[in-house]
Amino acid sequence: MGKIFDVEFMIEIIPDILRGIPYTLTLAVVSFIIGLFIGLIGALIKIYRVPVLRFFTGLYVSFFRGTPLIVQILLFYYGVPILLRIVNQKFGTSFDVSRVPAMVFMLVAFSVSAGAYLTESIRAAIISVDKGQLESAYSVGMNTTQAMVRIVLPQAVKVALPVFANFFIGLLKDTSLAFAASVTEIMGQAKIEAGRASRFFEAYIDAALIYWAICIIFEFLVAKLEKNVRRNERGIAK
Amino acid sequence: MIDIRGVQKSFKNTVVLKGVNLTVEEGETVALIGSSGSGKSTLLRCINLLEIPDQGSIAIGDYKFKAHDISRHTKKEVRKRTSMVFQSFGLFENKTALENVTEALIVVQKKKKNEAIEIGRFYLDKVGMLNRADYYPTALSGGQKQRVAIARALALNPQIILFDEPTSALDPELVQEVLQVIKQASDERMTMLIVTHEMDFAREVSDKVAFMDDGIVLEVAPPEKLFFHPEHERTKQFIDRYMQRFSYTI
Numbered sequence: 001m002g003k004i005f006d007v008e009f010m011i012e013i014i015p016d017i018l019r020g021i022p023y024t025l026t027l028a029v030v031s032f033i034i035g036l037f038i039g040l041i042g043a044l045i046k047i048y049r050v051p052v053l054r055f056f057t058g059l060y061v062s063f064f065r066g067t068p069l070i071v072q073i074l075l076f077y078y079g080v081p082i083l084l085r086i087v088n089q090k091f092g093t094s095f096d097v098s099r100v101p102a103m104v105f106m107l108v109a110f111s112v113s114a115g116a117y118l119t120e121s122i123r124a125a126i127i128s129v130d131k132g133q134l135e136s137a138y139s140v141g142m143n144t145t146q147a148m149v150r151i152v153l154p155q156a157v158k159v160a161l162p163v164f165a166n167f168f169i170g171l172l173k174d175t176s177l178a179f180a181a182s183v184t185e186i187m188g189q190a191k192i193e194a195g196r197a198s199r200f201f202e203a204y205i206d207a208a209l210i211y212w213a214i215c216i217i218f219e220f221l222v223a224k225l226e227k228n229v230r231r232n233e234r235g236i237a238k
Numbered sequence: 239m240i241d242i243r244g245v246q247k248s249f250k251n252t253v254v255l256k257g258v259n260l261t262v263e264e265g266e267t268v269a270l271i272g273s274s275g276s277g278k279s280t281l282l283r284c285i286n287l288l289e290i291p292d293q294g295s296i297a298i299g300d301y302k303f304k305a306h307d308i309s310r311h312t313k314k315e316v317r318k319r320t321s322m323v324f325q326s327f328g329l330f331e332n333k334t335a336l337e338n339v340t341e342a343l344i345v346v347q348k349k350k351k352n353e354a355i356e357i358g359r360f361y362l363d364k365v366g367m368l369n370r371a372d373y374y375p376t377a378l379s380g381g382q383k384q385r386v387a388i389a390r391a392l393a394l395n396p397q398i399i400l401f402d403e404p405t406s407a408l409d410p411e412l413v414q415e416v417l418q419v420i421k422q423a424s425d426e427r428m429t430m431l432i433v434t435h436e437m438d439f440a441r442e443v444s445d446k447v448a449f450m451d452d453g454i455v456l457e458v459a460p461p462e463k464l465f466f467h468p469e470h471e472r473t474k475q476f477i478d479r480y481m482q483r484f485s486y487t488i
Binding site for chain 1: 286288310313314317318320321322324326328329330331332333334341342345346347372373374375376377390394
């Protein structure tokens with residue numbers, strides 16, 4: 001009868017599980033980038049103490065850091081259709097939720113969640129840059145945008161890079177939660193294959209190894225990037 | 239060149255400037271002395287609007303502004319006409335020595351990159367730092383950093399350079415190289431206002447010395463007069479205390 005551990009099956013289904021990679025990477029990379037934008041805006045609102053917006057930013061960060069990601073995913077998954085129905089009823093429109101792919105919901109959910117965490121990371125990185133840098137940028141005639149973009153943010157990135165890398169690895173693995181919203185990323189594919197043959201352990205081992213491999217490649221890339229960003233610490237250009 | 243009239247500034251409940259009047263003529267070097275907390279640095283920072291004065295008016299060349307009428311445009315105009323050398327150098331840590339000098343030439347003054355580099359190299363050479371053009375600030379000594387900062391201030395071709403205790407953060411043996419560069423700029427008739435605790439340097443380099451006390455400029459005079467025949471008792475006390483500091487015996 002059946003084997004206790006089916007190595008052949010484990011190898012056989014790898015290509016099928018790999019088909020989840022584009023979803024996993026898209027989710028992680030796109031929501032990280034959107035999260036960076038949200039985080040930068042949130043951080044600047046907090047640093048410059050923009051009235052009113054500052055209050056809402058605080059609320060946003062507090063909620064999305066204070067609730068589990070899986071709960072947020074399910075809230076988006078079930079909440080957005082309800083919201084659309086209300087909109088349809090109120091304004092006589094006819095948006096059809098079923099035509100919006102689950103992936104879009106998840107991109108929104110992950111971006112919003114990432115934005116909340118990154119708001120705090122970016123804020124901390126920006127205020128870690130010596131205030132004198134901003135003042136001397138002003139003193140040579142730069143405006144706030146020029147000073148931020150050319151002087152302060154490049155230095156903040158150096159501080160934030162390890163934090164970003166850490167966060168991205170976490171995010172990459174958290175995308176596995178998107179299977180709860182029926183997105184066929186790595187974990188979703190693994191689940192499908194596992195269910196087909198009732199070989200769960202084999203499929204999940206594959207999934208684990210694939211996640212691990214992606215993270216190793218990513219860590220290698222970050223190490224290179226970090227070296228590049230820290231070039232000014234070597235002291236001499238070229 | 240620079241005309242400061244009735245400038246006042248408070249932080250929360252502390253009144254730091256109580257109505258400062260001071261004039262710096264074109265090509266003149268004015269040393270601003272006084273004890274800590276007398277408002278020297280705050281005055282300097284009010285001139286280029288790193289601090290916004292509460293009262294008074296300031297004229298820099300042809301550009302005049304009043305304290306209660308300061309906009310983004312005012313700051314832009316003021317900073318076009320001034321540059322500053324900070325106590326803690328304020329070099330951009332993510333830029334090389336040369337980039338520190340050229341950055342504002344390219345970004346603010348919209349000069350072509352080649353032209354900016356040419357100007358940058360010229361001024362680095364002037365302060366004896368051309369051989370360190372590609373060094374990042376982390377690889378430079380305090381004195382070298384300050385010389386680059388002075389090159390940056392000169393390259394902007396401002397109407398006045400403001401020095402905020404340029405040698406106070408330096409090791410004693412590095413002070414001289416920085417003072418030399420400042421003296422050279424003074425000899426070339428750059429208009430400068432220098433907050434300093436280096437009394438010998440103030441005597442040697444300045445056309446006028448302004449003594450600040452308790453939020454006002456109490457006395458302005460040529461160095462020989464201010465150091466040896468001050469009019470005010472308070473000035474005399476300050477000078478005496480300084481001279482004593484350097485005359486103790488072991």
